[in-house]
Amino acid sequence: MEHALVVIDDTDTHRALLAEAGRLARDSDAELTVLSWITPGQVEQTAANLEAIEQVEQTSYSEPDHEATASQFARQFAMDVFESVDDSIEFTAEGIVVEADERADEIIAAADRLGCDHVFIVGRRRSPTGKALFGDVAQRILLNFDGTVTLRMD
Template sequence: MDNALVVIDDTDAHRTLLTEAGQLAHDTGATLTVLSWITPDQADETAANIEAIEQVEGTSYSDPDPTATAQQFARQFAADVLESADDSIEFTTEGIVTDGDERADEIIAAAERLGCDHLFLIGRQRSPTGKALFGDVAQRILLNFDGTVTLKMN
């Protein structure tokens, strides 16, 4: 493992995954990138909230960049988790905006763009029928990523 990507959300399972991946990357000398994603709807909601604040305060903020919003979340989440685990673990962050249908492809594209050879992610327990009807991000990544995938079931 030379370059690892950890896909996170704001759950306890992701805290555990990030702690374990961070320690493994640190111990092996690999670079660690923490990736967070938001949906287009969440990006629109963030923009609407900022606009509402501007109207109440009579101030003006720059247009929110949804990718930067996701990256900022990754930075704060990773700092909180990794500094409490081991403050010598170094990391970089990335953010993407994607919906559920394209999330696997966007994660793989980010991993390839960053030169990652190892992905860490959380999977959900689903019935075979649920996978067939709705797809499964983790399953698509396992089948299509050209590298090692560590999948922790939630």
């Protein structure tokens, strides 16, 4: 492993996955990138919330950088996790804005852009019919990423 990408969300399963990936990256002297994502719907909701606050407070906020917000979440999440594991684990944080149905492709694109050879993800248990009808992000990454994938089931 030269460069690992850990895709995170705010759950205990993601915390455990990130802790393990951090230890593995540290022990193998690999680069580590922590990736968080936000959907355009979440971006729209944030914009609506800011607009409502502006109207009440009669003030103005600049348009937030949503990728930077997702990146900041990844950075803070990783710092919190590594504080209890080993706060000397080094990492970079990335954030992306992506439609939910394009998540697998965008995660693979981010891994390729960053030069990652290993991706750590959390998957959900789904019925075979559910996978066939709705797709499965973890399954698509397992099948389409040209590198090692570590999957932890939620």
